[in-house]
Amino acid sequence: MVWYVSVSEDREKRYQDLLDYVRYLEQRVQEMEAEISLLRREIKYYKQEIDKLMAPPLIEGILLEILDEDKAVVKSTTGPNLIVSISGNIDRGKLFPGMYIALNQRGSAIVDVLPMREDPAVRAMEIVEKPKIKYIDVGGLSRQIQELREVVELPIKRPDLLRDLGIEPPKGIMLYGPPGCGKTLLAKAVAGESNATFIRLVASELAQKFVGEGARMVRELFALARRKAPSIVLIDEIDAIAAKRIDIGTSGEREIHRTLTQLLAELDGFDPLDNVKVIATTNRIDILDPALLRPGRFDRIIEIPLPDLAGRLEIFKIHTKKMKISDEVDLGVLAKISEGATGADIKAICTEAGFSALRSNRTYVNHEDFLHAINKVLKGRFRPYTNESEYVPEVKDSEDKHLVI
Numbered sequence: 547m548v549w550y551v552s553v554s555e556d557r558e559k560r561y562q563d564l565l566d567y568v569r570y571l572e573q574r575v576q577e578m579e580a581e582i583s584l585l586r587r588e589i590k591y592y593k594q595e596i597d598k599l600m601a602p603p604l605i606e607g608i609l610l611e612i613l614d615e616d617k618a619v620v621k622s623t624t625g626p627n628l629i630v631s632i633s634g635n636i637d638r639g640k641l642f643p644g645m646y647i648a649l650n651q652r653g654s655a656i657v658d659v660l661p662m663r664e665d666p667a668v669r670a671m672e673i674v675e676k677p678k679i680k681y682i683d684v685g686g687l688s689r690q691i692q693e694l695r696e697v698v699e700l701p702i703k704r705p706d707l708l709r710d711l712g713i714e715p716p717k718g719i720m721l722y723g724p725p726g727c728g729k730t731l732l733a734k735a736v737a738g739e740s741n742a743t744f745i746r747l748v749a750s751e752l753a754q755k756f757v758g759e760g761a762r763m764v765r766e767l768f769a770l771a772r773r774k775a776p777s778i779v780l781i782d783e784i785d786a787i788a789a790k791r792i793d794i795g796t797s798g799e800r801e802i803h804r805t806l807t808q809l810l811a812e813l814d815g816f817d818p819l820d821n822v823k824v825i826a827t828t829n830r831i832d833i834l835d836p837a838l839l840r841p842g843r844f845d846r847i848i849e850i851p852l853p854d855l856a857g858r859l860e861i862f863k864i865h866t867k868k869m870k871i872s873d874e875v876d877l878g879v880l881a882k883i884s885e886g887a888t889g890a891d892i893k894a895i896c897t898e899a900g901f902s903a904l905r906s907n908r909t910y911v912n913h914e915d916f917l918h919a920i921n922k923v924l925k926g927r928f929r930p931y932t933n934e935s936e937y938v939p940e941v942k943d944s945e946d947k948h949l950v951i
């Protein structure tokens with residue numbers, strides 16, 4: 547009897563052990579399956595990454611015209627206009643001329659539609675809805691500010707006044723003068739004060755590689771300006787495309803000429819009371835094509851000269867406004883001894899003075915710092931745009947101290 551019980555107990559125990567083992571195995575299987583699916587997902591991810599790395603690049607293009615169900619004319623960014631087919635998986639309803647598309651690597655078919663960007667030329671432009679810069683941020687140019695208010699701000703804000711009087715404001719304003727004296731700054735300030743959109747294009751961007759591209763950018767620039775009106779278009783460093791046409795030899799020069807012609811045509815084309823104003827800047831008014839300065843084009847010419855003593859003082863005040871400076875700093879003296887400095891130089895002097903204070907472990911800037919900075923900025927740097935005979939103080943202070951952090 548005892549024997550029987552022990553056998554059956556033994557069996558019972560073995561059965562339990564086996565059951566536990568089976569449960570354990572079942573659990574392992576589940577874990578393994580989970581791991582497999584995780585690894586599968588990883589494989590899929592890496593496969594996709596490999597596909598991405600192996601895929602040939604697509605070509606960006608602009609759709610010009612849809613010819614029929616599956617043919618279209620596109621302008622590829624690699625050169626000529628192409629007639630290509632439209633791949634089957636593209637919704638024809640979504641295609642319309644002027645949009646960006648992707649061509650396959652052989653350039654033979656449209657394979658994707660790219661998201662619409664503002665404007666093809668916009669990539670080269672700086673657009674600020676309402677610049678924050680105000681007239682008080684511009685020092686020593688009150689006469690120029692007055693003039694710009696009359697010819698830019700007033701026509702934008704009160705076109706009715708001019709219309710009633712029957713006068714037409716100038717369409718284009720040319721600002722010229724040495725670099726760093728506030729041309730770009732002033733144009734931004736006018737836009738800021740007129741609550742206008744500021745659109746800036748550096749003219750060298752218009753000198754494009756492909757035939758017709760520069761002229762197209764000019765057209766788009768003006769179309770954009772009209773759409774965003776009231777707006778102020780700043781064509782910075784216009785000498786890049788508007789130098790006197792002495793000899794049109796190479797095809798590159800012809801292309802720049804075409805761009806300039808388009809610019810003149812746009813200027814001629816719009817109404818001076820449209821609330822679009824064009825400001826151009828240059829350092830070299832002497833080399834500009836006279837056609838540009840003709841009445842009806844950039845006919846208001848304003849010089850932005852090197853700041854005089856009072857101007858320098860104002861600019862010092864503007865750039866030290868947010869600095870912690872000690873009471874002994876005499877900005878009047880600083881303005882006096884920085885004869886020949888441009889606005890940009892004065893800004894650099896203030897920054898440099900700040901660094902000088904930092905190097906001496908001070909939390910405020912003193913007169914010595916400024917003297918040191920003036921010496922460093924005006925004497926230590928190559929400034930080809932000023933003449934040599936200016937008086938600049940000799941400061942023997944910590945010449946080559948550097949900030950150690």
Ligand SMILES: Nc1ncnc2c1ncn2[C@@H]1O[C@H](COP(=O)(O)OP(=O)(O)OP(=O)(O)O)[C@@H](O)[C@H]1O
Nearest residue numbers: 683684685725726727728729730731861889890893
């Ligand atoms: N009159 C000024 N008042 C205050 N700051 C000025 C003045 N002129 C220049 N600056 C400072 O110098 C910087 C450069 O000036 P800006 O870009 O306007 O020069 P620019 O005349 O357009 O020069 P460039 O001909 O080289 O384009 C400005 O951002 C500003 O900080």
Ligand SMILES: [Mg+2]
Nearest residue numbers: 729730782827
């Ligand atoms: Mg400038």
